[in-house]
Amino acid sequence: SRLRRGVAAFCGGVLAMFGARLADGCPSGHGLSGSLQLAASGFVALACFFAGGLVTAYILYRGR
DSSP: OHHHHHHHHHHHHHHHHHHHHHTTSOHHHHHHHHHHTTOHHHHHHHHHHHHHHHHHHHHHHTTO
């Protein structure tokens, strides 16, 4: 339902903000700014974000 998806999105946002605060920065910002500076860690971060997104999408939507 829409309400359930909204609550799940809100909880995910809170969790992401907590992690960004805990790490003293946003991981996607590190990936983007690091890759623009041609830092190896930036490219590794971006690759891990994409891999994590693919795995998560597969787990959530594999039967659809």
